Amino acid sequence: MATLATYSYLRPSGLNPDDRRLTLQTSGGPAAHPRFFNGFLTTPEPAAVGLLAVAEVARTRYYQPVSPASLDPVVTGGLDRLRFESFSGCCGVYARLDVLPDGLDGEITTHGTTNVDVNPPLRQALAGIGDRDPMHVAVGPDDLTVTTIDDGPLVEKKVPLPGRWLRGFAEAQVITAPFEPRVEVGAAEATAFLRRLPSGSDRSVLWVVPAGRTLRLTSRPVPGAVCLPGAGRLVALRPFLRFATALRAYGPRVAAGSGPVASTWELSTPTLRLSLTLSPQPHRGFSGEGAVLAALAGDEVCDDADLISALLSWDPTIDIAALADAAGLPVERVRAALVQLGTAGRVGYDVAEAGYFHRVLPYDAAAAERMNPRLIGARALAESGAVSVGGDLATVRSGEESYQVRFTGDVGSCTCPWWAKYRGGRGPCKHVLAVRLVTTRNTEETAGVGAGSGHVDGIGA
Template sequence: MATTAAAGAAQSYTYTRPSGIDGGLLGLSTSGGTTESGPQPHPHFFSGVLTQAAPAAAALIGLADVAQTRYHQPRPTGFRDPVVTCNGDRLRLESFSACGGVYARLDVLETAMDGEVRERGTTNVDVNGPLREALARVGGSDPLHLAVGEEELAVTTMDGAVVEKKVPLPDRWLRGFAEVQVITAGFDPRAELSGHDAVRFLRSLPRGRGGTAWAVPAGRTLRLAPRPAPGAICLAGPERLRTMLPLLRFARALRAYGPSAKTGTGPTASVWELELPGMRYVLTLSPERSRGFSGEGAVLDALATDEAAGDADLVGALLSFEPRVEPDLLAERAGLPLDRTKAALVQLGTSGRVGFDTAEAAFFHRELPYDPSRVASLNPRLRSARALVEDGSVRFTGDDAAVVTTGGGERHVRFDGDAASCTCPWWFDHRGGRGPCKHVLAARIVRRDASVEAVR
């Protein structure tokens, strides 16, 4: 897979040859990755047939389109190579938009794969302009041979030289993987449309750069409304679903997932899943087009917990690229309570080792080359909270109340069970909708440390 530069400015990919289509073979060239048998420079995951060639090719193009698009303040950007995980019974391909506000995933399921799984693990695959052009010419009902890995790749460079890429990798891209996993793990199914109704709904979406709309159930379909209502799904920037349009001729169903909404609910993230023959194309949209997932703050409480970091080492050692990670079974195997196991999974998500599949309401295992401590250090709120703790700026005035002294004055934090509130401007603006403020985080750290010390 890629090697991240110390400053986090770029990620380097090395391939023995470019990905491409030669005759009836789609060869996806892999960079270094992690497998069940350990790190490998160019892992070989799958050799066989894609039984649904045309929808797979169109979905791969959609994934590539997301990866090179900035939906907020658009400007030209290059390809970022998708992450591919082989979980044995499926292939998962993932990417983020260049602006960090759209997460895309293509799940190629067992029914669309006929061949041999050579290895389980995670890597990056080369995506390039010529490959995209070749995928656009794939059609008809003929199956397409697929090789994920280099043993059977028929596409080579003329001089046999390796292919090397250095791709800018914004820090928000790293944090986005963690945030999406935590946010979507709390979502429930909100709507399901048949293939025909999905086509009508998606084609009715506005073409321009729209603001935040709400998809409200209306009979067998959905209609857009300017304000939330019970049962509505937030659809911020409806044009961000446009990569689904070329897939509509294959659509079997469209499903939407999100949190519970009611009158007065603020913008939220949402998941839109297009069911295709033997596969799923999934887009997760941030609450607003201008908001990338990196700033949502959903992982901050878990990142601030030393206990979860220790549990993550134990839980992580038990993962084996399962397509479904069951917290109950994992808790039993690890000998941990369920709540601590779930917190450990959040920690593992901060280093890209765990994702969440809303279609199956289950975690899945993957491996990315990101250091969780680096991801934590990239979050300014967490850095500020720890600085407040180190400076002794947190003083508890009761079991559920604390005063945090800052350069801007005193901030009062109150706890109500698992919830907390603060008197700072950040809390006034967001009401916890974008994670805890630095004052709440600092108070929680001090409160937790005091609880641990009392037990000792």
């Protein structure tokens, strides 16, 4: 499934041969014919290498490699920066290049997001750019054009955004939201570390711990370690090493005996940040992690998402507390609404800034459910009366089978084959989601009828 749109242009894009001024015609987005950015990148060579890395991830399948996939990076123009994002063909690697305010010499005149095809001619042009070549970039919602003083323009037209990318955008921002910085080393140590990692075909799960000024690989997790699943998937960072000043890694808290988890690896300069986020295992793509399902299961989440979407600004990060105050909602409902918006590519999460950021892909609340068959199944079970709740245990009838669901705090478990196989590692099963839907609905109805009556019986209450 892909997001499709039809665009029309006022006139063809062109480069004036007299003043070398590039003009891109655009269509759609925040206005009929908006302009995102017009100007130069202050560090053109590392910016070109970073964009090539994002494009390389988009055309690569790290698990069961095949011919290069024809997927496309996404670019967002925010208040003071540009963000280029992509997913690998297997959706197991999320790449992003942030061009920070000091990296831009120009004007972001409006804001939005578009999907662009970085094809072989454009990659060839980017590969030939040096730091002495002024790189003029004009970004519109349907085009990415890169020129140097000596070369003519290369214009890339927008193509549909695959549905698996939308799912991946949502999963990545939910999974990375609790990440914290775990390790940091300088340029020399970063180069030594990345160059000694296993090749791209390696599928082992390693762990990285700080060892003085360097990093050490280990086969077992310990407190403070960062998971490195399929270390060869970091190969796209290597060309950027000659510009980087530091390598940072982000991840969730782990303990001895922890299973594989996702992690983010970032190379930075004063003007750019290039990062790769790896799925917990090479064969697991972000679009199948199921991390968004619990947040999408609330009945009020669609209405909350509509309200929050109207309040979003284009600041570098989204202030959740300020949004909660403006919307008159609890913080947890705002977070759930951001997950809902994430399923349509409207928000992402920046681990370096420790905050959400705004995108402007077309928002369709119904698309969240269409892309999550478990949630569709859960709603069908809840609406058909297949859920019976009694005390701490619920029974869910599914076809000819019945399954038992139990909640410990806010975490549910089930006797179904899905739960037995994944133990919650790929998100909740449809039976747990169905029970959550029913108990939440019962709690809200009881609160509405008898406000102030006290405790509401039910799982997780």
